[in-house]
Amino acid sequence: MATAAHRNATQSATSRGTTATRPTAPVALGLALAVLATLVWSGSFVTSRALGDSVPPVQHAFWRWVVALAAVAPFGARRAWRQRELIRRHLGFVALAALLGVTVYNTLVNQAGVTTPAANMGMIMAASPVLMALYERAGGVRLGVRRVAGLAVACAGVLLLVGGDGASFSAGDLWMIAAACCFGSYSALLRRRPEGLDGAGFLFTTFLVGTVLLLPAQGVSLAVQGGFQPTPGTVWPLLYVGVASSAVAFFAWNKAISLIGPTRAGVVYYLQPVCVALLSWALLAEPTGWAQAGCMALILGGVVLGAGARR
Template identity: 95%
Template sequence: MATAARHTTARRTTARRTNARRTTAHPAEAPTPTGDPARPTAPVALGLALAVLATLVWSGSFVTSRALGDSVPPVQHAFWRWVVALAVVAPFGARRAWRQRALIRRHLGFVVLASLLGVTVYNTLVNQAGVTTPAANMGMIMAASPVLMALCERAGGVRLGVRRVAGLGVACAGVLLLVGGDGAAFSAGDLWMIAAACCFGSYSALLRRRPEGLDGVGFLFTTFLAGTVLLLPAHGVSLAVQGGFHPTPGTVWPLLYVGVASSAVAFFAWNKAVSLIGPSRAGAVYYLQPVCVALLSWTLLAEPTGWAQAGCMALILGGVVLGAGARR
């Protein structure tokens, strides 16, 4: 018995020494200290840069919607915007979408919902708001959309902290003061713009659930195509009721801008940014937009910007920064 015990002890000692030698010879196989691994900075920097690009380009599209409000009916504006965008993206995305047609067919509900929110409805509402609402107000109302993105994430199971909830309240207070400045009465354009902000926030949160393996450019082409098809009935009604618009340099060039830059370029940049850094973090960049829109509308459309608007902007942006800067 004693001899067997000594042999067992010797074998255990030999095994421990062997394991120690292996750990020394291969330090990479040793257990790593507990803690959060360092995240790569390159994807985060790229995501933030793409979110900034999309935000700056979209700032010009609000000014364009306001400028075309009296000359191009909102539905026709949206329809031709997406026709141009589809023509730009087709050479890059049509073949990729065709190769992934089986995957797209399996997730057709997701694709149609994304197309409806981000293409068909969102931009039509923005154009409708531009008929009566100043571009600066449009940009400031849209600045609350990051808060809506956070709410959509919460509905998807993401926990919101105290700071994010506080930011939600401050930003919403700024929006209410902005659109209710004249006797707390909402104008029709303000209500259209709030609805557009809800659509964009829902669309951005939905992007987080994009099916794995679905190519970004192929997805973009598919949503542009589906969104344009969904716009066809409304476009036909608009032609029958309102008549068509006259293509002039003052209408064609803005439509080319929103079709190429604000649709093809900006949507690709935004979708990629959301995939890299998430909707809440990308939404934090979105607070640059009201400043850009206010400057552009003041420069190009001679729209006045007063202290009341500046105060509302401070509330909205303060709430967005407070909410978006909080950790989950």
């Protein structure tokens, strides 16, 4: 009898330990996936800037998603077909997600890249986490003091990075602000993804719908601007944004949202202006200095503070 009681006590303690540690793994995975998506997307801003003079923005977006669709098809097409009835029932949600995250968002980013430095693009996109947090709070989610503080610290770093270093703004920055609003809305929308809808199937479907929605604009761009010359300097960047920045990064980001929510993922997203500034300095010779380095450190501190456990 004593042995049985001891066994029950041991099992209870083990169960409590397992319950206590179980949430840690999904959170760690979610943060890692958010970091991965943020790092990969940082390169896409540099690519948008680099292709601004050689590939029209709409054609850049269209071929990006054609490549992404081909990359995701082996994993997602069959799953999407199996869930076609579920997708049909929630077609409005899928179409809105495709419009915001695929059709409009990247087209606006590419349009901004024609006149806006890549570093500015990354800084302006840092408005997205604030919008994500506002959406989540409006949905009744308690954000916690630590997360709000991290959001505020990182946001202050971004504002100083933009204003304190004398960053010059162009008309293209308005396109980037609109892109940030689209991405924030898309990320918040992911929280309402229909239960049971497979991640790879959802990704394939949104890529397909978003590409179809781009077809009219692609036709107008070809008629008015003409096509672009396929060279290694245009094809390789398009392959990068199609495979890495679309197929890989969107899957990672969508999964991160499902694990840790848009607000915590949004705090991690503040790493993007840091990554973009470093990449644009290394690859495009865009200037950076000590003031920017200090602001980047502030952003990193806010990310570390806000990405931790809710308090």
